[in-house]
Amino acid sequence: xxxxxxxxxxxxxxxxxxxxxxxxxxxxxxxxxxxxxxxxxxxxxxxxxxxxxxxxxxxxxxxxxxxxxxxxxxxxxxxxxxxxxxxxxxxxxxxxxxxxxxxxxxxxxxxxxxxxxxxxxxxxxxxxxxxxxxxxxxxxxxxxxxxxxxxxxxxxxxxxxxxxxxxxxxxxxxxxxxxxxxxxxxxxxxxxxxxxxxxxxxxxxxxxxxxxxxxxxxxxxxxxxxxxxxxxxxxxxxxxxxxxxxxxx
Numbered sequence: 001x002x003x004x005x006x007x008x009x010x011x012x013x014x015x016x017x018x019x020x021x022x023x024x025x026x027x028x029x030x031x032x033x034x035x036x037x038x039x040x041x042x043x044x045x046x047x048x049x050x051x052x053x054x055x056x057x058x059x060x061x062x063x064x065x066x067x068x069x070x071x072x073x074x075x076x077x078x079x080x081x082x083x084x085x086x087x088x089x090x091x092x093x094x095x096x097x098x099x100x101x102x103x104x105x106x107x108x109x110x111x112x113x114x115x116x117x118x119x120x121x122x123x124x125x126x127x128x129x130x131x132x133x134x135x136x137x138x139x140x141x142x143x144x145x146x147x148x149x150x151x152x153x154x155x156x157x158x159x160x161x162x163x164x165x166x167x168x169x170x171x172x173x174x175x176x177x178x179x180x181x182x183x184x185x186x187x188x189x190x191x192x193x194x195x196x197x198x199x200x201x202x203x204x205x206x207x208x209x210x211x212x213x214x215x216x217x218x219x220x221x222x223x224x225x226x227x228x229x230x231x232x233x234x235x236x237x238x239x240x241x242x243x244x245x246x247x248x249x
Contacts, residue, residue, distance in 0.1 A: 004089070004097025005104075008071075012105050017070070022109040025063045029056070029113060041120070048131065049116055053138040053211055056113075057178060057204070060106070060146055065170035067105055068153030069163045071098045072238070076161035095154065095234050103150045110142065133213040141210030144223040145203060149174050151230035158237040177226070178203040 012018035032039045033052055041051055074080075121130050156170035157163075181202030185195035199205050203226070206219040 001093040001097040008101030064149040069167040071157040137213035138211040
């Protein structure tokens with residue numbers, strides 16, 4: 001797994017893809033939070049990062065599929081997946097190596113946003129008066145959300161050899177898992193108690209719960225379950241493709 005992880009990290013930063021993805025994410029964050037009047041923190045009047053944490057899931061929804069779309073699609077297109085299969089590596093070593101490499105790149109993109117905490121603290125009328133517990137909880141929630149998005153993106157990359165298709169499928173899947181269940185819960189037909197459980201099935205419910213500053217075990221288990229589910233689905237998808245290739249040979 002370590003060799004796959006290092007290979008993927010080197011691949012990201014030896015091409016322009018990794019730099020462009022991180023740059024676009026940070027520029028978008030900067031524009032929405034400090035420049036565009038409708039979403040600017042400066043025009044909000046309160047020393048809080050609530051606007052950043054409400055916007056970040058949507059920006060990550062674009063960033064992460066762009067990072068993960070090449071994970072397996074590129075291997076299938078170039079025919080190097082057969083070469084990887086001949087190495088003394090288990091399928092889970094390959095999958096987790098690619099998964100953690102993609103997640104590391106995403107976390108690297110989130111790291112510079114910590115400067116927003118310092119900036120907000122300096123802008124506050126009362127020094128050291130920001131809600132550090134809420135901000136810490138929101139970052140923890142954001143990390144869990146990014147880890148779940150990454151697992152979804154890697155799986156979507158394993159079902160196609162076309163990077164654009166992998167990006168679009170991952171984008172749609174992340175949207176459904178984050179916001180789709182919440183939208184379904186608001187349909188009048190589901191307001192007889194089912195709406196709450198439908199809402200609980202979505203990532204936004206658990207992300208917002210952690211963002212309040214209280215890390216609930218149920219929310220952590222939910223995100224870990226999503227990650228395990230999609231890593232397992234990636235294993236099944238990879239195994240099916242390997243079996244199909246063996247039958248053709």
